[in-house]
Amino acid sequence: MKVGVPKEIKTEEYRVAITPSGVEELVKRGHTVYVQKDAGLGSGISNEEYEKAGATILETLKDVYDAAEMIVKVKEPQPEEFELLREGQILFTYLHLAADENLTRKLMERKIIGIAYETVELDDGSLPLLIPMSEIAGRMAPQEGAKYLEKPFGGRGVLLGGVPGVPPAKVVILGGGTVGMNAAIIAAGMGADVTILDINIPRLRYLSEVMPANVKTLYSSRYNLRESIKDADLLISAVLIHGAKAPKLIDRELLSEMKDGSVFVDVAIDQGGSSDTSRPTTHRDPVYKVDNVIHYCVANMPGAVPRTSTFALTNSTIKYVVKLADLGWPDAVLNDPALYRGVNLYRGYITYKAVAEAFGLEYTPLDELLRAESEGMEI
Ligand SMILES: NC(=O)c1ccc[n+]([C@@H]2O[C@H](COP(=O)([O-])OP(=O)(O)OC[C@H]3O[C@@H](n4cnc5c(N)ncnc54)[C@H](O)[C@@H]3O)[C@@H](O)[C@H]2O)c1
Incomplete structure (x- = not known):
């Protein structure tokens, strides 16, 4: 041919x-x-x-x-x-x-x-030609988050891994699918204190078996989300409901609980985003602030x-x-x-x-x- x-x-x-x-x-x-x-x-x-x-x-x-x-x-x-x-x-x-x-x-x-x-869809419903891009976006999310946590980029000035005597940053990942799991691998590897929230219990069970000790799992409810994002330095959203728009799990009230200079990487932005405050951005101009929380909402992260x-x-x-x-x-x-x-x-x-x-x-x-x-x- x-x-x-x-x-x-x-x-x-x-x-x-x-x-x-x-x-x-x-x-x-x-x-x-x-x-x-x-x-x-x-x-x-x-x-x-x-x-x-x-x-x-x-x-x-x-x-x-x-x-x-x-x-x-x-x-x-x-x-x-x-x-x-x-x-x-x-x-x-x-x-x-x-x-x-x-x-x-x-x-x-x-x-x-x-x-x-x-x-292109396998018999188990998985999408083999989308997964590689989710893996990349997931692995990029903590890297981008770490960058914008730096003071010169407008962040709190926190190092993801901390140092001996100073605790690491807290990373909260909403959704433990392909993006979420890959984000957790990198954030954990950088030494952060990571929590993954999901509603899928078998998935949480799997993640808690395979993830390192600095990754915890938590059932995703509004209550648990509020409690975890209160002291998060970096929030990564990686939620997806197949075939639907991303659920708006974070509203202004929840966002106001986050610390000044913390970072929110909304990977789910390509499906509409998981917060009322998310709007798509580009690699040329990737971030903006709402209520002192830096939003990174690039819709084609692998493009970088x-x-x-x-x-x-x-x-x-x-x-x-x-x-x-x-x-x-x-x-x-x-x-x-x-x-x-x-x-x-x-x-x-x-x-x-x-x-x-x-x-x-x-x-x-x-x-x-x-x-x-x-x-x-x-x-
Ligand atoms: N911005 C980008 O460049 C980029 C690149 C790749 C993928 N994405 C997007 O990232 C998102 C995640 O993709 P994926 O491949 O990881 O999907 P996935 O289906 O593998 O994972 C989604 C996870 O979200 C969980 N979830 C659903 N509702 C939830 C809730 N209420 N609370 C917590 N968790 C919940 C599901 O149980 C599932 O584990 C999608 O929107 C995808 O389009 C964006």
Whole structure:
């Protein structure tokens, strides 16, 4: 198959969808990989590295779209990419269609096959192409929190790990899923006194078994949350209710219990945030203060560490890219239920229920369309 990897053009997006190792894997199997010139520079990967791995470097975005049967990207296509997509072309990337009706309609018009990273779902309900980004955001949260606790950045002037004779900082983590657990690992490693709150008791049981001694677990109730954030130096929110907006667990009254100069990292901001006081910020201007609590609410935290993020993402995506290239459409998705669940759009039809429901549009199950096609019907 001819696989195309464009340079990402969304603002402040430095990741790239394939690394030289992925190129080598595809080329070894007889596929052709077209990489747009400088696509890897933001992640520290040169054109020469891609060429050495067997890729063909193409000059422009249009060259890549024209040459490829499958486009592999990181972010959703931008307006200048819409017209470059053509009927029957496979697009494999983060799409987040339910959040963008215009994008959904534009991609329907282009009659592409849209497979979304974020809806590739294993049988146990886990999302293998979202987990790596949660791991990164989780590990970044204490690092960012530690920075803004420093006096010159406006914080209380507390060192996360303390020193002998001076106690460490108190870190409270709300939600003990992927983000929360990774945040706890780093905060604990830096020597902080960590508490994780969650409502899922089996999860708390697991965390208390695997976490080091400076991590405690606590059932998440408003009462317990209030008691713990009173003397927290750093609060990290990592809550998620699948498929829903983040629950607003922290209101102004609770926030007013926090100490002056303490830091609140709301990782859940990409789902709307967990506090009335949270609003999305960017890496250029990441923090603001409310009631003397520093809020860090960057909605794309992994974007700050593109080199790590690119490798983490592609480690997980490559096996699906290889499968799509090896087996082609539709065998690749028929052979892999997780990939099948990733199909959001097929030749102008919406094949993912939640996307159709988000805009009151018609949902057509993919198997119906494939059956009709195999019976020679026009769809
Ligand atoms: N800002 C970013 O750059 C960025 C990057 C990656 C992920 N995220 C976001 O981080 C959030 C967490 O993601 P995740 O992968 O860890 O999800 P996850 O599903 O693995 O974990 C969420 C946890 O929240 C817990 N929870 C639900 N309601 C709760 C409550 N009332 N009190 C305490 N805990 C509660 C759940 O039991 C679960 O353990 C999501 O909103 C995700 O979109 C943000």
